[in-house]
Amino acid sequence: MIRVGVIGTGMIGQDHIRRMTTVLSGVRVTAVTDVDARVAAEVGGRIGAAVHATGAELIADPQVDAVVVCSWGPTHEEYVLASITAGKPVFCEKPLATTQEACLRIVEAEVAHGNRLVQVGYMRRYDFAYRQLKHALDSGQIGAPLLMHCAHRNASVPGHFQKEMSITDSAVHEIDMVRWMFGEEIAAVRVLVPRRNRHGGDLQDPLLLILEMAGGVLVDVEISVNIRYGYDIRGEIVGEDGTVALGVQNPIEVRREGRAGLPVPADWRERFLQAYDVEFQEWIHALAGGGQPLGPSSWDGYAAAVASDAGVEALRSGGRVPVVLAEQPKLYVAEVPA
Missing domain, CATH: 3.30.360.10 (Dihydrodipicolinate Reductase; domain 2)
Structure with a gap:
C-alpha cells in the first residue's frame, strides 16, 4: 500500500484525493496540507488523514511514502526539490515549475540523486x-x-x-x-x-x-x-x-x-476523467515494490x-x-x- 501525502487541497487536489480514496487500488492518502488551513482540515478530517501546517512537514512525515503536488504553480519547484532531497517519489501537476530555469534545477537535482523520482501530470x-x-x-x-x-x-x-x-x-x-x-x-x-x-x-x-x-x-x-x-x-x-x-x-x-x-x-x-484515473493507477503500480515512475519525467516538464x-x-x-x-x-x- 503506497501512502501518499497531498500538497494543495483545492479543486484538482480534492479530485485526486477522491480518486485515490474511492476509485484506485494500492494507495491511501495519509496526509494533506494547503495554504488555506481550514480547507486542509476539512479534507483531512473527511478522509482520516493527518493535516500538516506546511508542505515541508508533510514531505518529512514518515507516514508519507510519496508526494502529490497540486499547489499553486510558483510553489512547485520548492516541493519537488524537497521531495527529491527526501528521496520520495513525487507526482507534480503541471507545470513542473513556472520557469525553464527552475525546471532545469529539478532535472539537475534528480540526476544528482541518481534515479527517477518525479512524474509530471500530463494526462493526455x-x-x-x-x-x-x-x-x-x-x-x-x-x-x-x-x-x-x-x-x-x-x-x-x-x-x-x-x-x-x-x-x-x-x-x-x-x-x-x-x-x-x-x-x-x-x-x-x-x-x-x-x-x-x-x-x-x-x-x-x-x-x-x-x-x-x-x-x-x-x-x-x-x-x-x-x-x-x-x-x-x-x-x-x-x-x-x-x-x-x-x-x-x-x-x-x-x-x-x-x-x-x-x-x-x-x-x-x-x-x-478516465485518463486521470489511469495516470494515477499506473503511477501507483510503478511505485509498488520500490519501482520508479514511468510517466512524463522532469525532462519532459523542462x-x-x-x-x-x-x-x-x-x-x-x-x-x-x-x-x-x-x-x-x-x-x-x-x-x-x-
Whole structure:
C-alpha cells in the first residue's frame, strides 16, 4: 500500500484525493496540507488523514511514502526539490515549475540523486483515444507522418486569463503530447494571429500555433478559449498512406426535436476523467515494490517549458523561434518515445 501525502487541497487536489480514496487500488492518502488551513482540515478530517501546517512537514512525515503536488504553480519547484532531497517519489501537476530555469534545477537535482523520482501530470498520454492514435501511428498503418492537425477549444476562461496562457496553460498539453506521439523534440515554434473573437474581450483569441518537429513533421494547433459550445479536443495525423484521427469524444447520440447531435464535454475534467484515473493507477503500480515512475519525467516538464517559452516569444515577435534545450542527461535518454 503506497501512502501518499497531498500538497494543495483545492479543486484538482480534492479530485485526486477522491480518486485515490474511492476509485484506485494500492494507495491511501495519509496526509494533506494547503495554504488555506481550514480547507486542509476539512479534507483531512473527511478522509482520516493527518493535516500538516506546511508542505515541508508533510514531505518529512514518515507516514508519507510519496508526494502529490497540486499547489499553486510558483510553489512547485520548492516541493519537488524537497521531495527529491527526501528521496520520495513525487507526482507534480503541471507545470513542473513556472520557469525553464527552475525546471532545469529539478532535472539537475534528480540526476544528482541518481534515479527517477518525479512524474509530471500530463494526462493526455493516458487517454484511451490518444493511446490508440499513437498505436496506429507506431504500427505503420498510415506510413510516415507528415502533418498533425490539433484543436484545443475551451468554452470560456476566467477573467484573469492572459493571452500567453493560451500557450503556457492550454497548448502546453499539445506540446507535451506531440513530443510523446512522434518520439522527438520540437525544433521551432511560430504563432499566427487570426481575426479576434468578440467573446474574448481584450484577449487575443484564437491563436494558431505551428510546431516544427525535429524529424520534419509540422503540427498546427488551433487554440480557442472562448468557443462557447463546450470543451473540444481534436487531433488528426496525416501520413504518406492515410490518416488517423481521434474519435468522437462521447459515445452517445441524442435525437430530439428533429435533430441529431453528440454531447460536447463541458470542461477538461469531464473529457479526461478516465485518463486521470489511469495516470494515477499506473503511477501507483510503478511505485509498488520500490519501482520508479514511468510517466512524463522532469525532462519532459523542462522540454515543455522551453517550447512554451518559445511559443510566447513567437506570439510577441511574430517570428519563428527555435527551441533550444540543454544537453539531455542519460537518465532521460529513453523518455521521449516512452
